[in-house]
Amino acid sequence: MNQTTLIFHGGLRTIGGTIVSLQYGEDRVIFDFGLVYNPQTNILDAQIKLRESAKTRDYLTLAMIPHIDGIYSKASLPKSSSLIPANQFPGETAVLISHLHLDHIGGMGLIDPSIPIYMSKDSYNLYQTLALIGEGVDGDRTYESCEYNQAFFVGNIKVTPLQVDHDIPGACGFHIETPDGAILYTGDLRLHGSHPERVESFITNAKALGFDVLIMEGTTLRSEDELPEELLVASTDFPKTLITENTIPTLFTELLQDKKGIGIFNIYHRNVDRIAGVIQAGRLLNRKVVLEIGTAQIASDFLPDETFYIYESEMLRQRQANNKLENWQTRLLAAFPIISAEEINNNSHEYLVQNSYDQSLELFDLHTEGGLYLHADGVPLGDYDPAFHNLERILNLIGLPKAFVGTGGHATPQHLQYILEKLDPNVLIPLHSFHPERLKPKRGKQLLPQYGKTYLLQRGDLIE
Ligand SMILES: [Zn+2]
Ligand SMILES: [Zn+2]
Structure with a gap:
């Protein structure tokens, strides 16, 4: 008799790297396939050269990707590996991707191309742009797109993608059903983004489909010292201290309106809502928004009605001079005006200029007197990252003050509790x-699984 089993391979007590496999008979879905980012413990620092053709076996040795049968090609596995290669594994396997943050996709390119990897149409489109500008993941393979609310089958497993809101387009959760029951996976989500109604629809649609087990993110949960029990009550309120995605343009405006110099901002450009917010801030401030060329490509693809300038970095200038522009760069430069540091310096108070951490040296060409650096969730994100202190050294060197104007992609503890109580799972x-x-259901049971252990979905319950 066929049974439905769940195994947890990653992400139980880390931020990201969630990897869960659900199997019914010989059919299997594995959801999310990211890498955990921890600059303090990563063995692969910037100095160790990666071995492109040996990546799967190196990552397996480092336990950066999971030891799972039937997903890696024979050639990519270590010779001594006891893992079953993809082509010798019975049944059908598919990988489901909730959204395009690296902690959910970082390892997906290493999966054997015979195994389909599904992501929402919005994620698929964003991925095409990311790949174009050189931000695709490693590995040479294709991806499949799926539609929100439209079920598809992996063997006898029924999968329905359900849209959520997160700080990246295309984010979804998955409703996964077998004859033994159903589970709901939230992916990453928040209520303080630009589209909270998506989370409400997610809850409504998931409840209409019905499920037994809820697998839910809890990024913002803290220890009892940092987050007292009374703050963990369900609520949809937005406390005054909570910055939302929609208030970012106003905050930019408040911080920059009296400034006599340049506005510099650092964002993570996969957050298209944030790009739109910065462009809106530019309008409110009557400052011209200048984007790095990769971000300009994303804006051109996903915010087609917006106008902006493209920053002429030293690298872009060299490429242009040597006829080494890539085709997408040539197309973009034909469609949008390019502007140099010298031109910006003539009237620096009229500009809002993007500067990502890897482009920090460009700051040396810009007049920054009287200006402000707005850290708006670009990397490096916080002082857990050694690069964060390096960024501070750079800004100190040029005497540019910094302000934080950002907001996370994850629901606050109160919002998590609200979503949980609305969903009201058995498990x-x-x-x-x-x-x-710290996240506890009002009615059902909380299960804190162990890695590698097999759990059985049976009669609306998950048992060991
Ligand atoms: Zn995540
Ligand atoms: Zn995420």
Whole structure:
């Protein structure tokens, strides 16, 4: 008799790297396939050269990707590996991707091309742009797109993608059903983004489909010292201290309106809502928005009605001079005006200029007197990252003050509790969190699984 089993391979007590496999008979879905980012413990620092053709076996040795049968090609596995290669594995396997953050996709390119990898149409489109500008993941393979609310089958497993809101387009959760029951995976989500109605629809649609087990992210949960129990009550309120995606343009405006110099901003450009917010801030401030060329490509593809300038970095200038522009860069430069540091310096108070951390040296060409650096969730994100202190050294060197204007992509503890109580599962599995145990359902049971253990979905329950 066929049974439905769940195995957890990653992400139970880390932020990201969620990898869960659900199997029914010989059919299997594996959801998300990211890498955990921890600059403090990563063995692969910037100095160790990666071995492109040996990546799968190196990552397996470093436990950066999971030891799972039937997903890696024979050639990519270590010779001594006891893992079953993809082509010798019975049944059908598919990988589901909730959204395009590296902690959810970082390893997906290493999966054997015979295994389909599904992502929402919006994610698929964004991925095409990311690949174009050189930000695709490693590996040479194709991806499949799926539609929100439209079920598809992996063997006898029924999968329905359900859209959520997160700080990246295309984010979705998955409703996954077998004859034994159904689970709901939230992916990453928030209520304080530009589209909270998507989370409400997610809840409504998931409840209409029905499910037994909820697998939910809990990124913002903290220890009892940092987050007292009374703050973990369900609420949809937005406390005054909570910055939302929609208030970012106003905050930019407040910080820059009296400034006599340049506005510099650092964002993570996969957050297209944030690009739109910065462009809106530019309008409110009557400052021209200048984007790095990669960000300009994303804006051109996903915010087609917006106008902006493209920053002429030293690298772009050299490429242009040597006829080494890539085709997408040539197309973009034909469609949008390019502007140099010298031109910006003539009237620096009229500009809002993007500068990502890897482009920090460009700051040396810009007049920054009287200006402000707005850190708006670009990398490096916080002082857990050694690069964060380096960024501070650079800004100190040029005497540019810094302000934080950002907001995370993850629901606040109160919002998590609200979503949980609305969904009201029989079994809750909180993960993608340093403190998953803090999220407790009102009615059903909380299960904190162990890695590698097999759990059985049976009669609306998950048992060991
Ligand atoms: Zn994540
Ligand atoms: Zn995410």
